[in-house]
Amino acid sequence: MNDKIRVGLIYGGKSGEHEVSLQTALAVIKAFDMNKYEIQPFYITKQGEWRTGPQLTAPAQTVAELTFQDEALSAPASSFALQPFFASQLTGDKAVISSSQTAPAQKTGSAQDKPLDVVFPLLHGTFGEDGTIQGLLEMANIAYVGAGVLASSVGMDKVMMKKVFAQEGLPQCVFRHFTKTQWEKDQAYFLMEIEISIGYPCFVKPANLGSSVGISKASNRDELIAAIQIAFQYDRKVIVEENINAREVEVAVLGNDEPRASVVGEIVSSNEFYDYKAKYIDGKSSMIIPAEISEELSDQIRELAVRAFQAVDGSGLSRVDFFLRKEDNRIFINEINTMPGFTPFSMYPLLWKETGKPYQELLDDLITLALQRHADKQRLQYTFDVE
Structure with missing residues (x-):
């Protein structure tokens, strides 16, 4: 059998x-x-x-x-x-x-x-x-395997994700967002708003995309307008974020209702920022696992990662990314990735390996979590019979 x-x-x-x-x-x-x-x-x-x-x-x-x-x-x-x-x-x-x-x-x-x-x-x-x-x-x-409909949708849409994180009280950088229709209707207003509230340099991103596709860094108004046009090629909604002089650290989260966080890892990008090329092509970016930070700071980041996971109602797995500002070690949450990569360059499995969970065991856990979550949902009643 x-x-x-x-x-x-x-x-x-x-x-x-x-x-x-x-x-x-x-x-x-x-x-x-x-x-x-x-x-x-x-x-x-x-x-x-x-x-x-x-x-x-x-x-x-x-x-x-x-x-x-x-x-x-x-x-x-x-x-x-x-x-x-x-x-x-x-x-x-x-x-x-x-x-x-x-x-x-x-x-x-x-x-x-x-x-x-x-x-x-x-x-x-x-x-x-x-x-x-x-x-x-x-x-x-x-x-x-992985996050449900709600968590996946919220985690994918950077605008909605940041609004949920704000409700949870998670620290974030300053950001502004707008749709293509809004931009075309009042471009001057949004340029002024970005320059006053965020300034240069700043990062421009499609609201719904991952792997740093469509992301640009703008250092002046001309570059900002060009970056926004690039972002609109990938999505109808764009988000602009302030630039933070920071280290990039990441945490892997695993679980359903009782999630666990891995050790903290740090990304040292081969490019000016961790873009698609640095992630998947040149292979020159380095990962420091565990990150060279204090135990107290590590615990704070891991706690925030679990809070972010629960804020979006995550399940299965997620990788939560943070900025650690160099001048004062202040933590800012960047984003949650509900289906992180498992490529040879991927941080998620490497973080769990360093935490004591090898690749095959990690896959076993993910399958088990998926089956458990499905079994729990089968016990729910979805109809109501009126006598």
Whole structure:
């Protein structure tokens, strides 16, 4: 009898962080203990097409192997959109994600037609980390790793995230935000507001994106206007933040209702700030784990990380990023990342490794937390019968 846990890995995605997701998926697949798990891959192309194929029986060796298209699954893109999820068959309390409607060559009863125990959405950015895939999995009643719909949405939208953090009383840098419509209607007002309240230099970011995509540093009005235009290429809403002369420190959080925080780590960027290139391409940024700070300061940062996690109603995992101002060691929370990367350069697993939890054990914990959270939700009553 096969008692392995069947895990569906969803990766790729219609996002500016597509390549980051592939790197994460590669690292996770290679780390899974195949004696405990059966892996069913679901690759989403940059166009939003879903692809699945033979069950992986051995870890993939390259990112290219994760972007496969089986001959039996060469149907038009429209056939592979979200049909497999919405057409899921339910067996007991488990969803069977089947491609039988879209891939006639796939035999009924194959590994692909077996129930999945849990889904690991290894998607970063838009349509993966913003609550959309989480909502789809909730509708299909499938257990999944990581934050729920609310936490994912709040964690993705930097404006809403900062408003929630403000309500929680977490220390933050000064920021301003506006939509593209507001900017086009009253550009002069927002420029004046930013220059008075924030000044130069400042950072301009799309409100809904990750991995430092679309982020620019502006040192004058011309650069600010150009940076805002770049940010609007990625989102309809932009946030402008004050520049802080600070060290960048990060904490990994793990758990559901009783989250735990890892040791504190520090990022020393290879570029002026920790942008996409510094994170994923040049490999020159360094990580200091644990960060060279006092025990008292470390405890304060770890406590704030847990408070941030709970403020957004987090579950499973998150990485919480902070600024530590150099002049006085004052702590400012930067953001929470509800689906941090697992690439070779990623801070999250390295923080837990230093805390005493190796990669495979971390994956085991995440699967367990997902199944526990799903089981708890199954005990809730969602209907009300009127006598």
